Amino acid sequence: MILRPKFKAKMPIEAECISPDILAEKRIENLEVYHGNKRRKLSDLFEILDVKTKDVRIEGDVGNVKYIGAKMRSGKIIIDGNAGMHLGSEMEGGEIFVEGDAGDWVGAEMRGGLIRIKGNAGNLVGAAYRGSKVGMRQGMIIVEGDAGHEIGERMKRGIIAILGDVASFAGAHMKGGTILCFGNMGERTGAEMDRGTIIAFNPLQLLPTFHYNATYNPVFLRFCLRELRKYDLPIADEHITGRYERYNGDLTELGKGEILVWKG
Amino acid sequence: MIHEHVVCPFCGCLCDDLEVTVEDGKVVNTKRGCIIAKSKFMNHDRDRAKPMLRKDDELIGVSIEEAMDRAAEILRSADHPLIYGLSSTECDAQRAATELAELVGGTIDNTASVCHGPTLVSVQAVGVVKCTLGEIKNRADLVIFWGCNPGEAHLRHFLRYSVLSKGLFTQEGRKDRTVIVVDVRENASTKLADIFLKIRPNSDFEIISALRAAIKGHEVGDVAGVADGTIKEVAEKMKSCKFGVLFFGLGLTMSKGKHMNIDAALSLVRDLNDYTKFAINSMRGHFNVAGANEVLIWQTGYPYSVNFSRGYPRYNPGEFSAVDVLSRKECDAALIIAADPLSSFPLRASEHLAKIPTIVIDPKNSMTSLVAEVVIPTAMVGVECEGTAYRMDCIPIRLRKVVEPEFPSDKEVLEEIIEKVKAG
Amino acid sequence: MIRMEVVLISGRTAKQGASLEVGKTSEEYFENVAVIMMNEDDMKEIGVQEGEPVKISTEFGSTVVKCKKSEVNRGIAFMPYGPWVNMVIGMDTHGTGMPSYKGAKAEISATDENVLTVGEIVDLIRRG
Amino acid sequence: MMIKNGTVYDPLNGIDGERMDIFVENGKIVEESKEKEVIDASGLMVMPGGVDIHSHIAGSKINIGRLLRPEDHRKDVVPRTEITRSGVGYTVPTTFVTGYRYAELGYTTVAEAAVPPIGARHVHEEFADTPMIDKMMFPLMGNNYFVLKYIEEDEFEKLKNFVAFLLNATKGYAIKMVNPGGVESWKWGKNVESLDDKVENYDVTPREVITNLAKVNEELGLPHSVHVHCNNLGAPGNFETTIETMSALRERIHITHIQFNSYAGEDWASFASGAPEVANYINKNEHVTCDVGQVVFGDATTMTADGPWQHTLYKLTGNKWVNSDVEMETGAGIVPYVFRERNLVNAIQWAIGLELFLLIEDPWRVYLTTDHPNAGPFYHYPKVISWLMSNEKRGELLAKTHKGVSKMTTLSDIDREYSLYEIAIITRAATAKALGLRDKGHLGIGADADIAIYKLEDDFERSFSRAKYVIKDGEIVVRDGKIAKGHLGRTFWVDAGGEATDEIKEIFSEYYTLNFENYPVQEEYLPRQEVISCK
């Protein structure tokens, strides 16, 4: 299915109905979206073409469209332009590909599936919504550009890989899972983490409440990185065979989280 | 005529012992209040707003009825209106504003967004161990001020509540207490401190984290320019006091880390309760910003940044917060009440207010009213009309009225607009 | 001209609080809010005297206010909350709703430019 | 209005399922009405409106609970309609939703059971935004400075005067005690562990607080008894404290959410039911009434003035924790909690509640509550009703719970089933009676026309979940389980005299941070009030 945006205004649009499961099951023309406080039909805002293909392609910029692919369970969404907030939030399965940038809360409280952003992502990628105990629970998020603050906040399982830089507080309150950053990591990485793994391929500023343990070649990481190569990430042989400094923290909390810093 | 036990409607201290002398309907003197209180009462009639509408790019005087009609029309036809402000008005007006936001399917936000919003977000994450100000007056033997400056911002706080006050178990007042001030600069509050911990700007999170680790017995060394020994000393004082309190302000909420700074501070105090009794209280700025949060919470479940575009309340700071809604140019109309975003928001965020029809409801002229489409003057809350306000520790107090208003109250104006929106 | 990097802090002052109750367009407000407090040595370094205008620039914009001596450490400058400091504050809240009012990196230098009045700032806003 | 041909359950008037007509005029039940409006209640059950004797619905503590739980609110959103305001539900509903949901269940009167006096104004503010139901609130007194001081100084008359003053100043309805003495000790991080421990810094024991306030209660002639949340709540083995508390006095006493105080065992590993012992005492002693605080599995938000217990619960769960101490008066704690069927302790707690309902023989002295939102939200009452009315329903759930329940409780041995008449007792008639609300909880002439009409279906839970009609003050406010009309109920409070003595004023100016003159709740906060005078 192809969706072509017809709207111009910056007014937020909410369209969690843009999800392959829903589009396959329901009558498309009647699907509801919100444009500001006005209830509209999907067809009011999008030209809908090629209805029979199950994959959904959005041709155009939907940077103000929120909740695309939220709670989706299967299928594929491809967005040619930018995507708005809450992309793939709470998604359980399937795949989302974005050619441009994505807003905040990409894959928030995600439970499975794959999100891949070619451009940059906003803040709180894979995070928990305010007040929630647990963020991302499973699945994978890949951001080829940069990502904002608090990515992977309270994540429990799953993988977030950022090819560019990330801002501050990556992995804050993390409870498990793995964050990899191929660019530079911002300040206060891993703040208040209980458990989980943050892998930095470049040197970073660590909080005083992280303590150095050892330098070694972690076997699990070899496994992990070899698996991730399947996703076309820039993993060099040296990343697999190289040595990493292991820091544990955050000592303010449980302190069983780890930051592994690649040393070559 | 002398009005006693008057409540000051300026800051979150809500001092309720003012004496205000009114002669011929004018305030001629105040007693016991701070200089800001005095200024507020004495100048209440200066620079007052008049009902105005923008026509041909000029604000021109109209009747208040006309202004309210236009306001209702703007809100009714908007697809995504923003209602913002509310911290300098009373709770009934805040209730009406919430109802209005619900009615027009808009976003409602209060000034907590740019003061203690991060605190509220952190409370939602870790909880909070707090107490009313009287507990501090009666019990606290260790008082810490972190990133707040009551000496300039809450002028009678030391006297009435936190430092000089004498109470049940603090009969000696100041002598019974150790005072620690943590700040990036010397200021009016640091002079009062037994220990002034001067820290580098933006290092709060690291230092709080270090204290937390030290309290749990971990070694952290020197942190952000603060010596290991100092951290251990402060940590030890915290653990060994009988009743400690940490007051914090915008020095934590606005500097790098924002809600995570608070998260760390709340956690620090929570952890201290494994060893002694310790509380943490936020220094709220505007006199009823706490009430704005309380009202919105009981009506919607959320303290600020609430959106009604789907007919039910949703919450998300960063998404439905006023600065973000304006920065992203997502609203097509705005109602500003009891706040002045033009003087408090980043300039670039304010610009959108000048582009869309903006309604300002305020007793005084403000910067925002200068770019408004509609200006509706109201009675000054706590001076010209009564109402409830919540002190910084969330104790509700009834504001008093000392002079007669020329214009209706915020509540009355909002209720009138609600009726007009419904009728339309 | 010497430009100096500082960490810019904004905050409430009693005078700012008292004068805003007089009115945002009042002389008191202008006098008390369109100011920056600096360390004396820093003022010397950029070559300004008490009361002279300085220009403050950040990645988000620039503003001109009068400079005042203060006890702050070198490398730190303080401005009261208000429209002048808002001209140099970024609007990105990083998903929190709260802009970074405190702790921004700024450059300060002497200037011959005038301090804008509230009215001029409003015009600036209205022009976008 | 005439409610025609309904099957009426009105225990206070001894009516058990009789088919009859009820007439309503001017908000009251009358002998006969000339009004033309007729509700055909054929085949429907007609009961007085429900009266909840213990719930947490308004005020500072519940509002912090709301603040604390945005993650909950998201799961249960309530859009606005032409008649109703929007809000959120789940464990800590907003004020409007609280009113609507109570009304939809057929409840028309609810008591907010724990209010810090200095926060009374806040409660009344929220009451004004809690539609549909009549309300009342119980100010907390068990740790109040004046109470401790006057007991310590043996100044009974001053104590009595102060209590009366406080009811008046707060517009309160009854004397509430929560962990008497323990909350004051908690202000130094401590607690009391028995009735005879000394309160930190006071020469007073919890026993003295309870007995003195009970005596005050009777001497003032307050409509309700003292309303007591016992010491040692939540702790294994606490049933002994509970029995000791009840036997400490002969005056009327209401033990609230007694389930949380009926635990046997030495520690969590040996946790077991103490319900039979507690029920046995109550069966033999008429001066005691109780409500259960029945556990309903699922999400809850625990909130109580019992600060030390909430700290324990935080340490047990690791969940987020709020503590809020209130000057001179009390404290509060909040911790989110999940009751899980498979958790042995939780399952035993669930069973203990039901044991108490089933082992206490006199339904007039055991009332339905979940201590909302502590043991579960109030709108699960129909679930509890279904467990009480059907042994089979209980059995179904028992089978899903942890296997240890049968060993540690007697639940599986009990086959008693409640009748509709008994349900009407424990949900309205007896609670109204215990609260001393003469015009509530029955359908006799002169009673308030608060009426709930249900359609009895096979499934008791469904029958009581959505009332077919609810009549409040003589008007139909719920139709087919949905709000049909907005309504602002009354606030009941008790005028027991009492005056602010110079001593009280002086202490205020010394130790409170609020001026005495700004302390009492002003008339403006009670847009619809009903004052009950004592003596």
Next chain:
Amino acid sequence: MQIDGVEIEDTFAEAFKMYATRVLITAKNEKWALASAASMTGFSTSVIMCGCEAGIECEVPPEETPDGRPGTNVLVFAVSEKDLETQLMRRIGQCVMTSPTSACFNNLEGDIKITIGGKLRFFGDGYQISKLLGKRRLWRIPVMEGEFVIEEKFQAQKAVGGGNFLILGKDIDHVLEASEKAVDAIKKVRNVIAPFPGGIVRSGSKIGSRYKFLEASTNTAYCPTLKAMVESELPRDVNSVLEIVLDGLDVESVNEAMRKGIEAACSVDGIIKITAGNYGGKLGKYLIHLHELFGD
């Protein structure tokens, strides 16, 4: 029938249902992968006394292992899921976790899941770390050398144990040579191990004994030194017999290994006959007819 002039008796090997898993041990280099595997498969010739039957299936090149290091596949067979679990716990715990640089992965897709890493993790004394990658959960257990990585669950399947054939020849030298050749051939077959020392067993057994306390005793019918004392199955010119016992993940693999093994054995001079051990077909689930192996 005959192969290379050796008579293949028209009989069948009787094999049993077993449970098996494949464990991949990786290490810094082949040497340590093998050392760990050798240790893990030690003393595992027969379920009767050893609890399981285990052997090295093959070496695995680094490109094919999950962590990119050299590896060794080990197959472990036991008569019940429970026994398999017990043996894996003991052997991985004592022989893999203890071995320098080793890691231990499941390398079988089966419908039975046995928690091993999920239990061994407690050795980490609270410092163990779990990692979920896709559907695989690994445990990282801190050890003195670094970290021991082990998969949470190992998968197992029903398998075949006790495939066998007997090589009858004129003397021990020839029989041993034939047996070694057979074992070499069998090693090339996947999914199969020969659990006895060097893959060969000399002490075949029969059910029962004259001693009441023994359930099995030496296979007298095939002992050349008793040819005249018992009802012997051995022709006159046979002076030595060795047996190859096979366990395989499936019967096809066992058949393949039997075939390859017998062919290799028959290529040696001095081999007189190939036969197989059975209990009259009453006990085992699988009957592997020797002639059928060769297309008859």
